[in-house]
Amino acid sequence: MMKNPEQTIGNLIDKSTLTFISYIDEEGYPITKAMLKPREREGIKTFWLSTNTSSNKVKFFRDNPKASIYFVDKRFFRGVSLVGTIEVLETSEAKERIWREGDTMYYKEGVTDLDYCVMKFTVLRGRYYSNLKSEDFVV
Template identity: 35%
Template sequence: MKKIILEKAGELLAKCDVVTLASINEAGYPRICVLSKIKAEGIRTIWMATGTSSAKIAHFKKNPKASICYYLGGDSVTLLGEIEIVHDAVVKKELWQDWFIEHFQKGVDDPEYCIFRFDTNQATCWLEKCFETHSV
């Protein structure tokens, strides 16, 4: 059953263009923001972009623990895991989207352009009226 529910969680994520991402701020409170999902490898790894001067970057440098949530219709998934701030130029170029130019005017080489890699270690799923939590 675990494999089936996690596959369904991945299928749901594939249909979602945006996710919510929670970091822990300086005062110890969760801070949630909405980000566009760039790429996902099932639910195990999710890629997003942000600016290097964002509050999220500062939070994740101090504490890489994070949570992602996404939903569609009556189904939802909450993931726990850790964020890696990716600076690799090859990865940044591979994940570049044309619409990013609105945020990063200097293109893929803009020093403000940054990639997040979220690696999941736990998934809590409400899918097809079934509630389950699993280690990933």
Template identity: 40%
Template sequence: MTNELKKEAYELVQNAKIAYVSSVNSDGFPTIKAMLALHHDGMTTHYFSTHLTSRRAAQFKQNPKASIYFCDDVEFKGLMLTGTVEVCTDRYHKELLWREGFEMYYPKGVEDDNYCVLKFTAEYGNYYHKLVNHSFGMEEFNDVEA
């Protein structure tokens, strides 16, 4: 993957307001949900918040396999990352994602027992633009600035 394409893919992630997060349900079928793209550590690690009692958290506890998808519907660009999700309930991750206004969903704040963070770690991906797919391993992004 060229440096220009890596930069495009990285900018797509950085500019995304939402990401589509997929999980596998108890019947083995994929499910997908749009979630706020709140924080990224480079291209490999992405964080989302949800209720610990949510369907999504339960699915990831049962099967951590996941994909996330970022897209630009104007330029018709898309980035799919495939990897695993860890459901985090520790204070570090909860504080990392905490935003003003979350009190509406988690009345007890960061300490709310129903507040958790989904930590997605990518293993590989595919970037689509101009009718071409570019598949890659995450090590290709080691030289892209976070």
């Protein structure tokens, strides 16, 4: 059993360069996409990610907010799957909160670009894998 899940899992997440995010399409099938790591996180409970408003994942999250995100540490062959819900946020406060210098590479019109939005992921539970064992936890 993990001594400090928030620290152990938080360290794994902070070292990850990619986030794998899954959503359900209109036919009920899971779709997984790789994204950049979250812009912010509050412990292991809430994650803030940026994406294009026009993306399929935003379309499907508006219909069904159930989601999972996965982080992997390839070096030590460990990972964590987090299950929860996504809110699509388009407020100026949310967009400014996670905007970074250089984001105009993705969003040409800057922080007010209509094709820029924020996804706020709130975790319900997770499953951590390390040392050939898996462990469920509630957040």
